[in-house]
Amino acid sequence: MSSSMRNSRENWNEWPVFSRESSKAAAVDEQVMTGADNSEKIEPDTAIKNDASSQEKIYPSGCKFxxxxxxxMAAVLVVALDNYIISTAIPRLATDFKSINLTGWYSSFYFLTIMAFQPAHGQTFTFFSVKWELLISILWLEVGSIISAVAPNSIAFIFGRLICGAAAGGIWCGTLTLVTNVVPPAKRYLYVPLVTSMYGVSSAAGPLLGGLFTDSKLTWRFCFWLNLPISFVAFLLIVFFLEPPELSELGKSLTIKQKIIRIDFLGTLLLIAAFTCFFSQLNGVAPHTRGLIPSSLHLSPGSASRPRDNSHSGIAKLHSLTVPSLSTFHLYGHSDTDLIICLSTFSPYLGIPRLHQEFSPYVMTLLLSPMASGAYITTYGHYIPIMYIGACLAVVGSGMLSTLTITSSQAQYVGYQVIVALGAGTVQQIAFTAVPLALPPADVATASALVSFCNSLGPVVALIAGNILFTNLFGSKLAEIPGLSGKITGSEIKGLVDIGTLVTAQYVAGVK
Structure with missing residues (x-):
């Protein structure tokens, strides 16, 4: 047996049996995760002190809670619904706007701006009131939703998605930061899955609602008008019942001008520009774009090279941020891509009722598995085994999903989805609860922003890559069908809904 395997088994055996002190268990798990020696060990007593100081807070209770x-939950619901409701509307959007080569941007640009604005949101939540920053983000999301709802073309629609994504980043980061002021640490492993279960609800109801609206007189535009009443309810409940959390010591000591100077707006813009250049080149959005990839390589270091505020440099030394951030990058990337690509691909051929029936196991498993893993962690105090098992299941299940066709059996549809959703769902929320327990309250906003950044970066990369692969493969396969002259590129395919018009009737089944 190798020394690494022996050390792994020794670490596994060192995990203590059930402890209600979840902060202590999280500290031990952090040592296991990083393989740190005794000199680098995070002392459980420190974590318990942080936990004890948290217990001195007065948390809301009863009706107010x-x-x-x-x-x-309503705020998270809007963010999640804005993600999933578009999945079954994408074929109609591609047809109405006559630009299938831009369909990858409809979802990925939303994730791109969520990702790019996370560092800036983390800084604003440190310097300013979390409550009021969250409320401003909700208002901006309503503005972006209105722009998307009235968009006359793809460019205007993508611009609306950009605003929605920037606002959604603030809502997501803000709600995660507020968790530390709403519930004590011992209950967070159950509370966070409860709040983020809105993602499961949205992944279940979103595609169905999107398909129903798209096929009705309301059209796909109502998918975005729906955001307004939900976000209005969230705004009212938060503004009237949530007490503003106390500002950090850094936030109290700085003037407004000093706070604004420390927010890295330039890095955010450079990050968006870098990814836009890179993916525009890969996606072939515009001709004569050979210089975009080199441009993105020049812009990317610029987004990280600006002098930063060193007041929170201590959190970079915590190894506990590395693995949770990477796990959210990979798992959110492939789970969101699995669902959105499958729904947008199969919806024109299966129809909305059958589509909802075929993919409901994925959604229900993704909804329930975070609660199950949260209950396990609350009881036994450790999240490392769940992360290992969940990651393995997600990888295997995702590979199985790639083999599905419209002729696959019901057992294949259900079984493959349950495997990948069980793996992804059990791990998805762990980082958002494990990281705050290992940090002092002053660093929670910045750390949550870092994890959220990786959480949003995964879908950005995966959705664009998935759309490029789908469009190129689809075009090359169509070119092999008799009756189609020349090679069909992604830019020549105007829409998925009316794809049957490209070929004669006898070949439509083959295209499907």
Whole structure:
């Protein structure tokens, strides 16, 4: 047996049996995760002190706690619904706007701006009131939703998605930061899955609602008008019932001008520009774009080279941020891509009712598995085994999903989805609860922003890559069908809904 395997088994055996002190368990898990020696060990006593100081806070209770929770859940629901409701509307969008080569941007640009604005949101939540920054983000999301709803073309629609994504980044980071002020540490492993279960609800209801709206007189535009009443409810509940959390010491000591100077707006813009150049080149959005990839390589270091505020440099030394951030990058990337690509690909051929029936196991498993893993972690105090098992299941299940066709059996549809959703769902929320427990309250906003950054970066990369692969493969396969002259490129395919018009009737089944 190798020394690394022996050390792994020794670390596994060193995990203590059930402990209600979840902060202590999280500290031990952090040591296991990083393989740190005794000199680098995070002392459990330190974590317990942080936990004890948290217990001195007065947390909301009763009806007030319920209304605050409903407000936070409504805010998360809007962010999640804005993600999933578009999946079954993408074929109609591609047809109406006559630009299938831009369909990858409809979802990925939303994730791109969520990702790019996370560092800036983390800084604003450190310097300013979390409550009021969250409320401003909700208002901006309503503005972006209105622009998307009235968009006359793809460019205007993508611009609306950009604003929605920037606002959604603030909502997501803000709600995660507020968790530390709403519930004590011992209950967070159950509370966070409860709040983020809105992602499961949205992944279940979103595609169905999107398909129903798209096929009705309301059209796909109502998918974005729907955001307005939900976000309005979230705004009212938060503004009236949530007490503004106390500002950090750094936030109290700086003037407004000093705070604004320390927010890295330039890095955010450079990050968006770098990814836009890179993916525009890969996606072939515009002709004569050979210089975009070199441009993106020049812009990317610029987004990280600006002098930063060193007041929170201590959190960079915590190894606990590395693995949770990487796990959210990979798992959110492939789970969101699995669902969105499958729904947008199969919806024109299966129809909305059958599509909802075929993919409901994925959604239900993704909804329930975070709660199950949260209950396990609350009981036994450790999240490392769940992360290992969940990651393995997600990888295997995702590979199985790639073999699905419209002729696959019901057992294949259900079985493959349950495997990948069980793996992804059990791990998805762990980082957002494990990281705050290992950090002092002053660093929670910055750390949550870092994890959220990786959480949003995964879908950005995966959705664009998946769309490029799908468009190129689809075009090359169509070119092999008799009756189609020449090679069909992604830019020549105008829409998925009316794809059957490209070929004669006898070949439509083959295209499907």
């Amino acid at each position: 319920l209304l605050i929770t409903l407000g936070i």
